[in-house]
Structure formats: structure tokens, C-alpha cells
Amino acid sequence: MALAAASLAACATPKYEFGRTVATSTGSAPRPGSMIGRDGKPLRGTEKPYQIKGIWYYPHEDRNYNVVGIGSWYGEQFHNRKTSNGEIFDMNLPSAAHKTLPLPSLVEVTNLDNGRKMILRVNDRGPFVGDRIIDLSKAAADELGYRRQGVARVRVKYVGPAPRRALEAPRQYAQAAPTPPPPPRPRTAPRSFEDIQEPPQRVQVLPPRREATWSPAPIQQSAPPINPPDPVFTSSRSAYRVQAGSFSTRENAEKAVRQLTSAGRASIEAVERATGTLYRVTVAAGEDESAAWTLRERVEALGYSGATILRP
Structure with a gap:
């Protein structure tokens, strides 16, 4: 969910996930050194620490991120609004929100209640309610089978960074492999004029045509066949x-x-x-x-x- 709307949510967010600190509740601003990335350059945009209800969150890439907790979903209240990284949230397309993983990134979410899993693109921040670890769009929650009950016990694994543009993301948005070009035709040596021969002529001998004899009896003719109708495909919906x-x-x-x-x-x-x-x-x-x-x-x-x- 977008940071601007975080005031609508509760602030009882856990401070630890599998022993790794993800937030502090000191209420003080981060130290100057925490605003510098690993490459020595200042953090920008969604990389910067942020504060929700007195709790500071420090976004960072955790390649070993593998957490079990409660997953929820959000929809109409934030539909067509901007996400934390500036994209437009569409509740009818699978996506996810996380408090600290990079934006955008890819995560594998597994519903431990039914075994269903899918890879989602994280493009928003949240959830900031209770002990929830991830928030899915309405479409993603429906695919994982917990939209009606609202929450589920899930496992979230970090897959890696996602393309900056939403339409180019691979799990959530597949990319077809380009069609390879046809192999070049083999080059043959030029033929001389003597090599060109006229093809043999084929003559078909037809049998003599028989004259039709008149018969007083009427000739029974069968009705012309009726073409079958074109197949009708029902809607896949x-x-x-x-x-x-x-x-x-x-x-x-x-x-x-x-x-x-x-x-x-x-x-x-x-x-x-x-x-x-x-x-x-x-x-x-x-x-x-x-x-x-x-x-x-x-x-x-x-x-x-x-x-x-x-x-x-």
C-alpha cells in the first residue's frame, strides 16, 4: 500500500523476521551513514529509510530472505492509485507490497494452507497491520486461494530484482523468446548452359469417349451434400x-x-x-x-x- 495511505493502517508491526532486524522503534531519524548505499552513492527514492507510526524501516536487498508469516490482500480502496514506486495499482493484476524488499523486485509466495504458489512483482510498501509480512493484490490473493478468508499463512522467498517497467516483468509478466532467423540457404555453383535440359514431355492417353445412350427411365439424382456448419467455440470465460x-x-x-x-x-x-x-x-x-x-x-x-x- 502507498505510504501516503499508511495512516489508515495499524502500527503493530513486528520488529524481527527469522532473527533479522527489519525495523526499529526508536522514533529517531537514521544515522547519516545509513543513507549511503553499498556502492558509496546516496540512497534514492524507495531505497531510503522511512517511518510509519514511529517505526523506522530500512529497505535493502536480502538474497536469503525466506520468511513464513501472515499474508493479506488489498483492492478497491487503493485501485488506480499510485504505488510507492510511482506505478498505478491495478487490483485485477497480480502484484505485491512489502515493507523492506527493493522496489521493484520478484518474490515467490506460497500459500501453506493449500500448496499454491506464484511469483509476484513487488511494487508497493506494506502491510502495516499486525504481524503480516506481505500484502497481495486482489487478483493475486484470488489465484492463491485466500481472497475470501482475507488472510493466510504464507511463505515469502526473495527471487531477485525485477525490470523497472511493469509490462516487462517475467513471473508475473512472461517474456516470449524471439523467433530465431531461418538458416541461410546453401550457395550452389552456377550452372552452365549445357547443363540445362528440357524436361521430358508427358502425354496422357485418354480412352475413347462413350456416347451416352437415351433411356426413358428417369435418372435418380442424389441431393447435394450439405456442408457442416462452422464449429462454434464457447467463450473461455x-x-x-x-x-x-x-x-x-x-x-x-x-x-x-x-x-x-x-x-x-x-x-x-x-x-x-x-x-x-x-x-x-x-x-x-x-x-x-x-x-x-x-x-x-x-x-x-x-x-x-x-x-x-x-x-x-
């Missing part, structure tokens, strides 16, 4: 779908569709947003939820590690 990724250009989306032909029937869905058109690539999964999870594993095996299941 009434069944499960697996979202391989979203792309900022239709060309990349079409490449992903060609790459996913072995997994099933893939299609492109254009989603209009304030920042432009987003091309979402999905694969039809049918009406069986277990089959949808199996298809998700096949899509991930094709290189789309951020594949998610869209429910009817």
Missing part, C-alpha cells in the same frame, strides 16, 4: 484458463501464442489500461480445476514461470 503472461506489444503476444501451441489452444486478449493496451495470452484449460493446475505446470515448463490460473 466459463471455464478455467492459464495466463502465460501479458505483453506491451501484440507482436510479442503472437510469439508467445506460437510457442504455446504444444500446451493447448492459446489466445490473445487485449486489455485497455490508462498507460496503454496490454495483450494478455491465455491457454484454455477446461472446466476441471485439477486439469487447470496440470496445464499450468506445462506452461511453466515452456519457460513461463509466472503462469497463473484464471478462474471462471
Whole structure:
């Protein structure tokens, strides 16, 4: 959740996660040395320490971050508002908020109650309520299966930094591999005029045409065959779908569709947003939820590690 709206949340935030200090409650500003990064340059933007309700938080990259705790989700109250790193929050797209991990970054979130997991892009700060360790968007909570109950016991693992632009992020937003160029045609030596020969002529001998004999009996003619109607495909919105990724250009989306032909029937869905058109690539999964999870594993095996299941 955005820092500007943090006053709406409670401040009982834990100070330790697996023995690592993530915040102090002294209420005093950070020391001057804490405002310098590891590269010796001053911290900028979301890298700087910040204070919520008297508690100081120090953002930093923790490659060994692997924490079990309570996960929650947020939606309509912050929909279409700016996140902590300046992006527009869309509750219908998977994303996450964390108190100290870099913005943006990628984390793997596992719902320990049902075993579902997915990789999410962290682009916001929070949650600042109780002992919660991560806040997911409405879409992400729905995919992990705890939107209705509101919270769940989750494991959060740091994956690594994410691209600066949201539409280029890989788990949450897959990137299709470029199609390799065709191999060059072998060059052959030029042929001489003597090598060019006229192809042999083929003559087809037809049998003599038989004259039709008149018959007084009427000739029974069968009715012309009726062409079968074109197949009608029902909308995939009434069944499960697996979202391989979203792309900022239709060309990349079409490449992903060609790459996913072995997994099933893939299609492109254009989603209009304030920042432009987003091309979402999905694969039809049918009406069986277990089959949808199996298809998700096949899509991930094709290189789309951020594949998610869209429910009817």
C-alpha cells in the first residue's frame, strides 16, 4: 500500500523476521551513514529509510530472505492509485507490497494452507497491520486461494530484482523468446548452359469417349451434400484458463501464442489500461480445476514461470 495511505493502517508491526532486524522503534531519524548505499552513492527514492507510526524501516536487498508469516490482500480502496514506486495499482493484476524488499523486485509466495504458489512483482510498501509480512493484490490473493478468508499463512522467498517497467516483468509478466532467423540457404555453383535440359514431355492417353445412350427411365439424382456448419467455440470465460503472461506489444503476444501451441489452444486478449493496451495470452484449460493446475505446470515448463490460473 502507498505510504501516503499508511495512516489508515495499524502500527503493530513486528520488529524481527527469522532473527533479522527489519525495523526499529526508536522514533529517531537514521544515522547519516545509513543513507549511503553499498556502492558509496546516496540512497534514492524507495531505497531510503522511512517511518510509519514511529517505526523506522530500512529497505535493502536480502538474497536469503525466506520468511513464513501472515499474508493479506488489498483492492478497491487503493485501485488506480499510485504505488510507492510511482506505478498505478491495478487490483485485477497480480502484484505485491512489502515493507523492506527493493522496489521493484520478484518474490515467490506460497500459500501453506493449500500448496499454491506464484511469483509476484513487488511494487508497493506494506502491510502495516499486525504481524503480516506481505500484502497481495486482489487478483493475486484470488489465484492463491485466500481472497475470501482475507488472510493466510504464507511463505515469502526473495527471487531477485525485477525490470523497472511493469509490462516487462517475467513471473508475473512472461517474456516470449524471439523467433530465431531461418538458416541461410546453401550457395550452389552456377550452372552452365549445357547443363540445362528440357524436361521430358508427358502425354496422357485418354480412352475413347462413350456416347451416352437415351433411356426413358428417369435418372435418380442424389441431393447435394450439405456442408457442416462452422464449429462454434464457447467463450473461455466459463471455464478455467492459464495466463502465460501479458505483453506491451501484440507482436510479442503472437510469439508467445506460437510457442504455446504444444500446451493447448492459446489466445490473445487485449486489455485497455490508462498507460496503454496490454495483450494478455491465455491457454484454455477446461472446466476441471485439477486439469487447470496440470496445464499450468506445462506452461511453466515452456519457460513461463509466472503462469497463473484464471478462474471462471
